[in-house]
Amino acid sequence: MNRRVHVQDGSSALPPGPPEGPEEARAAADTLVAADVARPSSARHLGLSGKLLAFTLAFIMLAEVLIIVPAVAAFRINWLSDRLAGARTAALVLDAAPEDMIPPQLTRELLGSVGAITVALKRDDTRRLLASTDMPPHVDHHADLRDVSPWFAVSEAFDTLLARDGRTLRVVGTAPRGGGFVEIVIDETPLRKAMLRFTRNVLLISLIITALTGALVYLGLAWMFVRPMRRLTRRMIAFRENPALPALELEPVGRMDEIGQAEREFVTMQQQITDTLQQKTHLAALGLAVSKINHDLRNLLASVQLISDRLADIDDPAVQRFTPKLEAALDRAIAYCEHTLAYGKAVEPAPQRRMVALAALVGEVRGTLGLGEETSTIGWIESIERGLMVDADPDQLFRILLNLSRNAMDALAARAPNDPERDQIRITGRREGAIVVIEVADTGPGVPQRARAHLFEPFQGSARRGGTGLGLAIAAELMQAHGGDIQLVPGTIGATFQLRLPDRPVDLDAHRAQRSHG
Structure with missing residues (x-):
């Protein structure tokens, strides 16, 4: 099986997708099976039935x-x-x-x-x-x-x-x-x-009895064991020839012996591989679309950045108050465009860690989402230890908190009209030894049970209709790059995600060298 997917310079060679309907799939499978039967094979002369x-x-x-x-x-x-x-x-x-x-x-x-x-x-x-x-x-x-x-x-x-x-x-x-x-x-x-x-x-x-007994035993074993194994073998060959075929149910599937188990396991494996290939096809198509969007969006953001530079020269107090936020948002948007192919072709860059004030970073997230203001219909509550510093990449930690907060805001907005006293997003932060624990919680409906099994997998863990399922996957990947983890806290009102971010190990030799140099 040789399947190549290239996404470069706005072009892509997508693998062929599965047949559109079950009739086409079954016809293709039958064609492959017939071709396999017609193919000469020396092993057929002494196969399982002959032995x-x-x-x-x-x-x-x-x-x-x-x-x-x-x-x-x-x-x-x-x-x-x-x-x-x-x-x-x-x-x-x-x-x-x-x-x-x-x-x-x-x-x-x-x-x-x-x-x-x-x-x-x-x-x-x-x-x-x-x-x-x-x-x-x-x-x-x-x-x-x-x-x-x-x-x-x-x-x-x-x-x-x-x-x-x-x-x-x-x-x-x-x-x-x-x-x-x-x-x-x-x-x-x-x-x-x-x-x-x-x-x-x-x-x-004795020869007559041997012939009759052998024929009866052979026919019985061939009907009970050789025939289903031969059918299963043909299905395997057909699937090997075209893995994009959807899984076709084997008959009979109600057998409780080893052959029945092999048939059921093969159907399960075939379905899993088919789903994986469909996901790869989806990723290839997404990579092509994102590369095109990335190219055009960067041009648009460059134009918007020029306009924001001109706004900085206006003496209006309101403009002066919002211009720094606009410039910061544009800088982050341009940086995000450079990594939009994280799940298509590129990988996330290594975190550039330094000590960051968590309260200030949470304030940027709140300002980006426009929450905590008088006109906001969703409440925002912060409970962060005074002077809490976290050892992390500020841009990547901002993305993590922004994705979690935006998911919480979308979950609360689904039951509009909202009430700030009822619909709230709460962010807490505390230090437990060498680990900083951050929790992002909401008072929404919570994560559905069906979405919890693949919550942090791309395109799998979306809890709302129309979601891409990438926000939690990106957060999990960035936390793993920091040596931490993210998990859903069970038994809470709404959804509560806990981040555990450890400090970097202290390099004693470098520390002593720095002190001696000082």
């Missing part, structure tokens, strides 16, 4: 893996347990029949139903081979289902999945009717194929 989808799928797949692996291990144990259950039944039949009384065909059918190559039973110290087809030359792997830990079951499941076809497996389980054990020798290939089918089916179902 959200990737994380959702990754975590759901991780959860599926944690479910599939134990499921496959449990499937293997169940499959082998079924074979052992069939072997126990066959063992009961074969063990109960006398030897050589079981036909070979029945033996093969029993082994076929179990899916085993051999079935053996061990009781006490006797191990008996109940049935056998072609006895394998050796057994490749052993599995004891009497005591299987979860981690061992998972490792055995992976071992079976990675085994070669044709591997033989010896499986041991508890014997029927307790005591001993029953064991079978089987071909592991059917188990491996069954486990592969089971894994494929579970994985397919």
